[in-house]
Amino acid sequence: METKRDSKTEMVTKALVQHLSNTRYEELPREAIEEAKRSLLNWLGVAIGAAGHPSMDIVLRLARMVGGKEQVTVLGRGIKTDLLFAALLNGMSSHIYDFDDTLLETVLHPSAPIYPAILSYAEHRGLTGRDVLFAFVLGCEVAARTALCLYPSHYWRGWHITGTAGTIGAAAAVAKLQGLDEERYSYALGIAATEPTGLREMFGSMTKPLHPGKAAMNGLMAALLAGWGFTSSAQALEAKRGFARVLADDPKLHLIHEGWGESWEIMKNSYKPFASGIVTHPAIDGAIRLRNLHGIQPNRIERIELEVHPLVVELTGKIDPQTGLEGKFSVYHCTAVALLDGKAGVKQFTDERVKDEQVVSLRKKIRVKVERKLQEDQVLIRVTLKDGAVIEEFVEHAIGSIYVPMTNRQLEEKFIDVTADVLSSEKQQRLIDLVWRFDQLEELHSFFALCH
Incomplete structure (x- = not known):
């Protein structure tokens, strides 16, 4: 029997959109922004480091075949492609080594689906570093809360939660950058909700890293379409045949929006010292x-x-x-x-x-x-x-967990190690320095120019 809290009449999507629309950068704790920088450095390193993987060549071949415009940067490759394929490729490469960040409570990897979508849009629109970090904190919050709503039945069914919840987070982040009104914001989440991606059967193959890449691509596309008035359900997350109830046995819908702003899920992010599950x-x-x-x-x-x-x-x-x-x-x-x-x-x-x-x-x-x-x-x-x-x-607690977290210095050393075959030592250090002051960057051209 459904609880009153999870009843189909509860406007979960609407409540979430209102929270997202009303949240201002100044309301975020400084610690959340600093953790977003740590997440960016970790994600950037593994994305650049794996950019030469054969699976990337295959997807780039597809991008060239369909004739995507040279709009935004493919990290670690020194080339550009269109917004959607760049999000796909950068999301893929950041997950190839299985060396990216993790919210351990649900085994969600937040950066791989969200940062690629944000950075594709930000580079195309000429946004600032502060814009990027703000959008990431909100996108991470949405993805993490969505994952908590679905977990554990969703995961045990065989869904790759990074691909499913990550799509919602990516759409939420880009929609915030666009400044969509509440109606179109709900459309963005609705379009994203109809595009869950990722089966755990694919773990150990090239298809697993495709999941966060496709989540980034789908989330970005959802927000762009919504911005132009493409419609969707306004109750996409909570409806009887909506996202949560179709993908999980016992969705805890209240977790998506209750207590918004009291704490931030980004503060629970953890970083891998080892390149494995x-x-x-x-x-x-x-x-x-x-x-x-x-x-x-x-x-x-x-x-x-x-x-x-x-x-x-x-x-x-x-x-x-x-x-x-x-x-x-x-x-x-x-x-x-x-x-x-x-x-x-x-x-x-x-x-x-x-x-x-x-x-x-x-x-x-x-x-x-x-x-x-x-x-x-x-x-x-x-x-x-x-x-x-x-x-x-x-x-008792493995290194890299929130109980034994990696230090900033350890994250820097990891970045240097995983990018050593792609970047010069000068570029490595300049990128590290830029990330630590990312919120001060008024333009991102110099940042992207260093990423290959």
């Missing part, structure tokens, strides 16, 4: 700790046992990955390379590394057990050596 990070963290503390040699290991949260097996249970992308969704591979290399960066998830004989041999010694009492960012890792000795490590 977020739920593998506790195991990686624990394996690196054991390696550093005990100097474990692989040939001395008899077996490795992991006790993990159920979501780890659900999302990253690939026992025998065959490609680098599949390796990102294998807690077995992640643990093995962490023990062998003491890291889990981009180079640990190449096709060659996944097929390395030593890695494969160590993966076969790993056993994973679900322990429902554990939290998502916890793990117990136990290594039994051939001489019978047993050493173990319990990770």
Whole structure:
């Protein structure tokens, strides 16, 4: 039975649009703007770093075939394409390494679908850095609240929540930049709501990064169409056959708009120190700790046992990955390379590394057990050596979580590491400096000129 709070008569879309329309930049806490900068630096680095991936070449081939105008920048490529394909490509590249940010409560990656849509529109319209950051905080808020409304049934059904909730967030952000009236703002959300994208079946393939890219593209298109008067339902989120009720078993619609402005979801954003699925990070963290503390040699290991949260097996249970992308969704591979290399960066998830004989041999010694009492960012890792000795490590909170957050300096080091094959050291430092004062930028041409 539906609760009164979630009744079909509640005007959720209208309430959200009113909040978005009435929120001013000056009302945001300074901390939210600073977190938006951290999100931008992290997102920008992984987007530029993965811009040369073969999947990008395939989508660029399509963009050229359909003849898109040279309007806005494709990060890391030194070329331009039309607004929609740029949003698609920049959203894709930022998720290829699976190294982008995460709101852990729903496993939503907020920057990958939202920043590409905002930056495409901002570059085209000549907006400011302050405009971009303001729109991102609001877009992140909408995407995060939408995800909370849908979670967990939506995710367990098999939807990729970054693609679905991210589309709504991207549309909300661009509509704010356009200054749409409330009627057209609701149309933007309605158009976006009819375009959910992303199935979890695609994890480990080129299609997974396509999800946030398509979300960015769809959200941008929704806002542009609405701005020209393209109509949609005014109750797209809450209607009986609307977004939330179709995509989730038990949508908590009140979470989309209640308590607006009391806190900001961007403040919960977390950043990955490792280039793999977020739920593998506790195991990686624990394996690196054991390696550093005990100097474990692989040939001395008899077996490795992991006790993990159920979501780890659900999302990253690939026992025998065959490609680098599949390796990102294998807690077995992640643990093995962490023990062998003491890291889990981009180079640990190449096709060659996944097929390395030593890695494969160590993966076969790993056993994973679900322990429902554990939290998502916890793990117990136990290594039994051939001489019978047993050493173990319990990770209470993995590095990169909101409890053990990455520092600004660590984010800078990550940016430098992931962009090293694309940008000169001079460009790297100039971009870092620009991001930290992004709210002061009156034009973005100099920023985009450095992004390749």
